[in-house]
Amino acid sequence: DADVTQTPRNRITKTGKRIMLECSQTKGHDRMYWYRQDPGLGLRLIYYSFDVKDINKGEISDGYSVSRQAQAKFSLSLESAIPNQTALYFCATEGTDTQYFGPGTRLTVL
């Protein structure tokens, strides 16, 4: 089984809809991250959490919110989706050597 899982893997939604992307990890790591990837821009940090009670904004948090329900779960919400939030979203956990990424969620907002 994968160490970091994301659901859904693909999602098409309409402008104004609320969307939740979920991330679960089995690695027992405290630190978790949400990134978005856009062509030509690399990965940009949306939110991060260093433990269950610690939530921090990344460089592009506007329009997003997160919830750290447990050490293993970190969810990303788009309260009112807009087309420029169409992107590939990655969740990651951090171990001693590197970050471990989930398989990604491809979100399209029409």
Add this chain to the structure above:
Amino acid sequence: AQKVTQAQTEISVVEKEDVTLDCVYETRDTTYYLFWYKQPPSGELVFLIRRNSFDEQNEISGRYSWNFQKSTSSFNFTITASQVVDSAVYFCALSDFSNDYKLSFGAGTTVTVRA
């Protein structure tokens, strides 16, 4: 401010050619880490290497090699005798103390290896 610059947007080579990906970073910290990740067409991110700032030894892993030069703030990646399976987007990233050791990614270089 851009902390990691990958100046090459796209590189196209013929199989068996060598290809070098440039990465220039910016940090004022003395302790930092540099990474390379591979993103094949399937989309997942694959960790390739981590280097700490105190270890300037070059590293070789099979057909992959990395050249770390603090004097020029560069951490370049070479694929020797490229293969079609090397076609991917490659990301360089920096983790430093002043950023709580969060990752700052470059924009990525798309490598296409033609048969």
